Each structure stands twice: as C-alpha cells, then as structure tokens.
Amino acid sequence: MPELSYREAVRDALSRAMRDDEDVFIMGEDIAEMGGSMGVTQGLVDEFGPERVRNTPISEMALAGAAIGAAMQGMRPVAEIMYEDFLTLATEQIVNQAAKHRYMSGGQVTVPVTFRTQGGAGWSPGAQHAQQLESWFVHIPGLKVVFASTPTDVRGLLWSSIYDDNPVVFFEHRTLYGIKEDVPDELEPIPLGQARTHRRGEDVTVIATGRLVHEALAAAKEAEQEGISVEVVDPRTLLPLDEEALISSVKKTNRCVVAHEAVVRGGFGAEVAAVIQYSAFDWLDAPIERVGAKFSPLPFAPVMEEFVVPHAGDVLNAIRRTVGRTDGN
Amino acid sequence: MAQVLPAERDLRRVIGDADGAGDRQVEGLGEQELLELYRSMVQLRTYDERSVVYHSQGRIGTYAIFWNHEAMQAGAFHALEDEDWIFPSYRESAIGLLRGMPPATVLSWWRGHPAGWWNPDDYRVASICVPIATHVPHAAGLAWGKKLKGERAAAIVFFGDGATSEGAFHEGANFAGVTGAPLILFCNNNGWAISTPVEAQTRAQTLADKAAGYGMPGVRVDGTDVLACFEATHEAVRRARNGEGPTLIEAVSYRVAPHATADDPSAYVDVERVEEARKHECVGRFEGYLRRAGILHDDLATSIRAEAAEAMREAIKTAEAEPPADVELLFANAYVDPPASFGSDLDELRGTLG
Ligand SMILES: Cc1ncc(C[n+]2csc(CCOP(=O)(O)OP(=O)(O)O)c2C)c(N)n1
Ligand SMILES: [Mg+2]
Numbered sequence: 001m002p003e004l005s006y007r008e009a010v011r012d013a014l015s016r017a018m019r020d021d022e023d024v025f026i027m028g029e030d031i032a033e034m035g036g037s038m039g040v041t042q043g044l045v046d047e048f049g050p051e052r053v054r055n056t057p058i059s060e061m062a063l064a065g066a067a068i069g070a071a072m073q074g075m076r077p078v079a080e081i082m083y084e085d086f087l088t089l090a091t092e093q094i095v096n097q098a099a100k101h102r103y104m105s106g107g108q109v110t111v112p113v114t115f116r117t118q119g120g121a122g123w124s125p126g127a128q129h130a131q132q133l134e135s136w137f138v139h140i141p142g143l144k145v146v147f148a149s150t151p152t153d154v155r156g157l158l159w160s161s162i163y164d165d166n167p168v169v170f171f172e173h174r175t176l177y178g179i180k181e182d183v184p185d186e187l188e189p190i191p192l193g194q195a196r197t198h199r200r201g202e203d204v205t206v207i208a209t210g211r212l213v214h215e216a217l218a219a220a221k222e223a224e225q226e227g228i229s230v231e232v233v234d235p236r237t238l239l240p241l242d243e244e245a246l247i248s249s250v251k252k253t254n255r256c257v258v259a260h261e262a263v264v265r266g267g268f269g270a271e272v273a274a275v276i277q278y279s280a281f282d283w284l285d286a287p288i289e290r291v292g293a294k295f296s297p298l299p300f301a302p303v304m305e306e307f308v309v310p311h312a313g314d315v316l317n318a319i320r321r322t323v324g325r326t327d328g329n
Numbered sequence: 330m331a332q333v334l335p336a337e338r339d340l341r342r343v344i345g346d347a348d349g350a351g352d353r354q355v356e357g358l359g360e361q362e363l364l365e366l367y368r369s370m371v372q373l374r375t376y377d378e379r380s381v382v383y384h385s386q387g388r389i390g391t392y393a394i395f396w397n398h399e400a401m402q403a404g405a406f407h408a409l410e411d412e413d414w415i416f417p418s419y420r421e422s423a424i425g426l427l428r429g430m431p432p433a434t435v436l437s438w439w440r441g442h443p444a445g446w447w448n449p450d451d452y453r454v455a456s457i458c459v460p461i462a463t464h465v466p467h468a469a470g471l472a473w474g475k476k477l478k479g480e481r482a483a484a485i486v487f488f489g490d491g492a493t494s495e496g497a498f499h500e501g502a503n504f505a506g507v508t509g510a511p512l513i514l515f516c517n518n519n520g521w522a523i524s525t526p527v528e529a530q531t532r533a534q535t536l537a538d539k540a541a542g543y544g545m546p547g548v549r550v551d552g553t554d555v556l557a558c559f560e561a562t563h564e565a566v567r568r569a570r571n572g573e574g575p576t577l578i579e580a581v582s583y584r585v586a587p588h589a590t591a592d593d594p595s596a597y598v599d600v601e602r603v604e605e606a607r608k609h610e611c612v613g614r615f616e617g618y619l620r621r622a623g624i625l626h627d628d629l630a631t632s633i634r635a636e637a638a639e640a641m642r643e644a645i646k647t648a649e650a651e652p653p654a655d656v657e658l659l660f661a662n663a664y665v666d667p668p669a670s671f672g673s674d675l676d677e678l679r680g681t682l683g
Contacts, residue, residue, distance in 0.1 A: 033524055034523065055524075060495075061496050085460070126459070294677075301442065302441070
C-alpha cells in the first residue's frame with residue numbers, strides 16, 4: 001500500500017484518468033511547468049504534454065466556459081480554478097450554463113465537466129484568498145458538489161467526479177494537501193452521494209466536512225476522556241447528500257453537531273440541520289449545534305484568523321452543549 | 330468622433346543608453362523635478378529591498394516584490410497631480426509613499442495590522458486590489474464620476490500583462506472608452522503572470538494594440554525608462570483633462586524577481602534573460618542619465634539613499650511598536666451598522682478574551 005499525501009492523491013486520480021482515457025484533460029492557470037499554485041499538477045505536463053495539461057490565460061470565465069464547450073462534445077475536462085474565491089468570476093458559466101444545459105435541452109446535452117478548486121484558512125492570506133464557498137453551489141439544481149477530507153477520499157471521489165456525466169464542483173482544502181495516508185494500489189472509485197463514518201459512537205453525531213473532519217476527530221478523542229462517545233460522519237458529497245446515513249446515525253445517538261469551516265450563517269450546516277430535524281425530530285434530545293466561522297470576512301492577521309475559523313475546541317464545546325455540559329463554554 | 334490611430338508599437342525611450350540613441354530631454358522636467366523623480370525611485374527601491382528582508386525575518390507576511398518596477402510607478406506618479414486618483418494592484422502596494430503615506434502604514438498593511446488601513450480619500454490612493462483586474466471597472470467608474478461632476482481630476486489604474494486576459498479588464502476599458510472617462514490604464518507588462526509568459530496570454534502583437542478595440546490610443550513605453558513612463562502618462566493625463574477620454578499605456582519590462590516571496594521561478598523563468606535585465610535595472614539606468622547630465626553626483630546619491638534607508642529603519646520600528654490590534658475590530662468594519670442580531674459572535678469573542 002503506497003502512502004500518498006492528499007496532494008499526491010489528487011494528482012494520482014488526474015494522471016490515472018488521463019492515462020486511461022484520451023477524453024480527459026486538465027486546464028487552468030499556471031498548472032503546467034509550475035504545477036499549479038499548490039503544486040498539485042506538478043510533473044503532469046511532462047507526462048501528458050501541453051495539449052492535455054493546458055495552461056490558460058488568467059480568464060476564469062473563459063476557462064470554465066471552454067471546459068463546458070469541450071464537455072458538450074463528450075470530453076471530460078477538469079478545469080482548475082486556482083482559488084475558490086475566484087469561482088466568483090466563473091459563476092455565470094457554472095451556475096447558468098453548466099448546471100442548466102441538460103435541463104434546457106430536454107436531457108439531450110450532457111456536460112461531464114469537473115471544476116476543481118481549493119480554499120480554506122489557516123495560512124493567513126486575508127479576505128479574498130481563503131473563503132469556503134461550497135454552500136453557494138449546493139443551492140443549484142443541476143450541479144453535484146464534492147468536498148473531500150482525506151487522501152483516499154479525494155482520489156476516489158475525484159475519479160468518480162471526472163466520470164460523472166453531470167457537472168461537478170470539487171472542493172479541496174488548502175491545509176489538507178500535506179496530510180498522508182496509506183491508500184490501496186488500485187484506485188477505488190467512491191460513488192458520489194455516499195457518506196463515510198470515520199468513527200463510531202453512541203452519544204453524539206458530528207457531521208463534518210473538509211478540514212473540520214479532522215478537527216471533529218480530535219474533538220471526539222477529547223470527548224471520550226470525558227466519557228462522551230462521539231460518532232463522526234463526513235458526507236463527502238454535499239450534493240447529492242447521503243441523507244439516509246446522516247439520519248440513521250442521529251437516530252442512534254440522538255444528538256447532532258454540524259461542523260464546517262465556512263461561515264455558520266447560511267452555511268451548508270443549515271441544510272444538514274434542516275434535514276435532520278425533519279426526519280429525526282422525535283429522536284433528538286438536544287437542539288442541533290452548528291460550528292463554523294464567525295460572521296466576519298477572513299482577517300489577514302494570524303491571531304484574528306485563528307479566532308474567526310473553527311477548531312477542535314469549538315467542536316468539543318458544541319458536543320458538550322448537546323449532552324448538557326457547559327464546562328468548556 | 331476623434332479618429333483613433335493604431336497603437337504605437339515602437340517602445341518609447343527617453344534614456345539613451347540602450348540603442349545608442351542618446352539621451353533626450355523631457356519637457357517640463359527641470360533639474361529639481363528630475364531629482365524628485367530620482368528620490369521617489371530610491372524611496373520605492375529601498376522600501377522593496379527592505380521588505381524582502383523583513384519578510385525573510387518573519388516581520389511581514391507574503392510580499393509581492395516590485396524590484397525593477399519603480400520606473401513605471403514613479404514615472405507615472407509624477408505625471409499626476411495631487412487630486413488624481415490611483416488604483417494600485419498588489420504590485421504597486423507602496424505607491425502611496427509618493428503621496429506622503431508613511432512607510433509604516435504600508436508595512437502595517439503587509440503585517441495584517443489595522444494601522445495599515447489607510448483612508449483612500451486622504452491620499453487619493455484606493456485600497457490594494459488582489460483579485461486580478463477587478464479594480465479596472467472601479468477606476469473607470471470613479472473617473473467617469475469626476476467627469477460628470479465637472480471636476481478636473483483623472484484616475485490611473487495599474488494592472489499587469491496577465492490582467493488583460495480578464496473580463497474585468499475588457500469591460501472596464503470598454504466602459505471607460507464609451508463614457509469618455511478621464512482614465513489612464515497603465516499596464517505593467519513585466520512579461521510574466523506568475524509562471525505564464527505574456528506570449529501565452531495573448532496573440533495580439535502588443536498589449537497596446539488592444540486599445541484600438543476600445544476606441545482609445547495605445548502607447549508602448551520602455552518600462553524601465555522612468556522618463557518614458559513619465560512622458561507617456563503626462564500626455565495621457567493631458568488628454569484626460571481635455572475631455573478626450575482614456576489612454577492605454579503598456580510599459581514593457583522583464584520580471585527579474587520572483588512573483589512574490591512565496592514563489593520559486595526557477596522552474597519556468599529564463600535565467601539568462603533575468604541576468605541581462607538585472608544589468609539594466611531601472612534605478613541604475615536613471616542614475617546614469619542624471620550623471621551624464623551632471624545633475625547627480627556621488628555625495629548626493631549617497632545622501633538620498635541614506636535618507637531612504639533611515640526612513641525604513643524608523644518605519645519598521647513604528648510598525649512593530651503598534652499595540653496589538655483590538656480584536657473587536659473584527660466585527661466593527663464589515664458593516665456600517667452591524668445589525669444587533671450579529672452581536673452573538675462579538676459576545677463570544679468578549680467571553681473568550683475574558
Ligand atoms: C481573479 C484572479 N485570478 C487568479 C489570481 C491568482 N494570481 C495572482 S497574481 C497572478 C498573476 C498576475 O499577473 P500579471 O497580471 O501579469 O501581474 P504581475 O503579477 O506580473 O504584476 C495570478 C494568476 C488572482 N489573484 N485573481
Ligand atoms: Mg505580469
């Protein structure tokens with residue numbers, strides 16, 4: 001079993017797909033010689049050449065749109081938007097075009113494009129380089145939305161996204177690129193819409209995404225010391241959502257915390273909380289807790305950023321609140 | 330409608346060291362003005378070189394180096410008047426110094442400290458724009474407004490070669506053209522957008538050529554010739570004030586430093602060209618011009634440099650002596666009037682701080 005970092009796992013999925021299939025190619029700003037601003041695509045231009053590892057001008061709208069054009073003719077492009085914050089410039093293409101073509105052609109046009117991007121705080125880049133904007137896209141019928149938290153998941157999910165016939169917005173977290181894990185030699189595709197239970201527990205379910213999966217696992221360990229048994233579930237695909245897995249977990253534990261790095265207000269956690277309260281209302285012993293960033297643009301100053309985004313301690317406090325303990329906060 | 334001619338493709342030069350053409354003189358620049366220009370360049374150079382050191386010492390964050398871009402910035406700046414607005418990208422982060430902004434303020438900006446928030450009205454220098462080209466339409470809007478109000482002021486917006494591929498650049502330039510906004514679109518063509526060379530950015534022979542499509546003149550200047558940058562901007566400002574609308578200036582250089590402190594260009598850059606370009610860096614070129622004209626001599630040059638270095642020593646001290654930021658500012662500035670229902674985060678913050 002080779003050990004791969006999250007970064008290498010993304011690269012592995014891309015290169016295997018390109019090796020297997022002429023229709024797959026990647027496109028983005030500075031992805032060729034430089035290997036992308038996060039080094040994810042390093043070396044790919046050497047293996048696949050500049051035709052299939054396409055450096056583009058700084059034109060997010062055009063590169064997203066061109067990928068759609070290629071996808072309409074059966075290619076499987078993976079378009080990289082260097083920072084999630086700059087999805088804003090490609091949003092017309094993703095929201096009004098990629099997401100709508102199939103619907104508006106009566107099912108006759110498919111757009112099997114994947115928009116890869118990365119974001120996330122923890123390195124102090126300020127208000128325009130580290131936002132978590134996944135919830136915007138979860139609101140759009142016609143898209144699928146993925147947010148992977150481990151090397152194994154990112155590899156298997158990216159593969160499935162490339163081979164999904166719908167447009168997929170694929171989120172990676174900047175601070176996870178370095179984490180490592182043993183992964184199987186064979187790439188195992190992970191179906192979109194399938195949650196993963198990272199840890200079994202009896203008292204509280206924490207439903208977490210991205211970096212917060214790791215923070216939740218750390219919080220769960222701490223909680224165990226206090227005699228609280230925590231289950232940690234990562235939906236992995238935000239749209240479509242594996243509602244069944246989340247609901248059955250909460251029906252077992254009777255308590256729920258939702259946790260993501262994005263701003264709490266209007267975040268993806270609000271959707272999860274709504275799903276849970278509707279289907280597991282009679283099982284809930286406490287209000288559903290939400291953990292996420294404070295309602296502030298991300299500050300540049302490291303200490304301030306640290307305060308705005310959530311950490312394991314915030315998850316732990318939320319866990320404690322659901323079981324009626326307020327020692328921490 | 331005024332006729333728009335094809336862009337000038339030949340690089341305009343004033344300093345005559347490159348092709349043996351001999352030095353020219355620029356109208357309106359006497360000895361005094363030339364020395365002011367030199368002072369500005371040295372001020373910027375010193376700011377930049379010290380910043381790279383401060384970054385390596387962990388005293389400022391990731392920093393966008395502008396070494397060898399001083400001629401564009403100082404040259405364009407000196408063609409402006411006090412009321413004219415400047416819209417910088419990250420590459421022109423310190424251009425406010427030339428308007429009297431304390432260097433400690435700019436250092437504080439790069440330190441992520443609230444003391445780095447300047448009020449744009451105080452200096453007619455807009456906030457630094459990091460998303461590429463996004464500020465071009467802002468500048469077009471401000472300039473158009475000045476015209477509508479019958480004010481004399483113009484605006485200048487700085488952006489890179491890569492920025493000309495963004496929709497915001499095209500739409501902003503077109504908007505300025507249509508509205509006849511008194512705007513100077515100053516393109517710093519340093520040949521690279523991180524790892525992407527300008528040849529991969531456009532098939533246009535020159536970036537100045539794009540001007541014709543927006544119905545404005547396009548001018549190309551040697552971006553390391555401070556006097557050529559001054560002269561072209563000066564003409565553009567005059568056109569703007571005369572109600573003749575915007576101008577696109579393409580200032581050509583070769584990026585000799587990494588994109589930013591976090592970048593390692595060795596994988597993509599042409600090392601020999603960097604070496605060559607370093608030999609003709611812009612401060613040295615202007616110094617040569619001034620010496621040939623008998624305006625600058627060793628003592629004066631030394632004292633100007635010493636003055637700039639001293640200002641930076643003071644500035645970093647001042648920036649580092651700032652008390653830690655008041656964390657309540659986190660919630661003070663996102664809204665003019667934060668709704669009461671947003672107060673819980675602030676309460677939590679107060680709780681955390683005890
Ligand atoms: C909208 C947007 N896309 C991508 C980036 C990432 N990025 C930062 S600087 C840069 C290159 C810009 O090059 P250029 O316009 O030539 O300016 P220079 O850095 O050379 O001064 C890129 C792609 C960004 N900041 N904003
Ligand atoms: Mg450039």
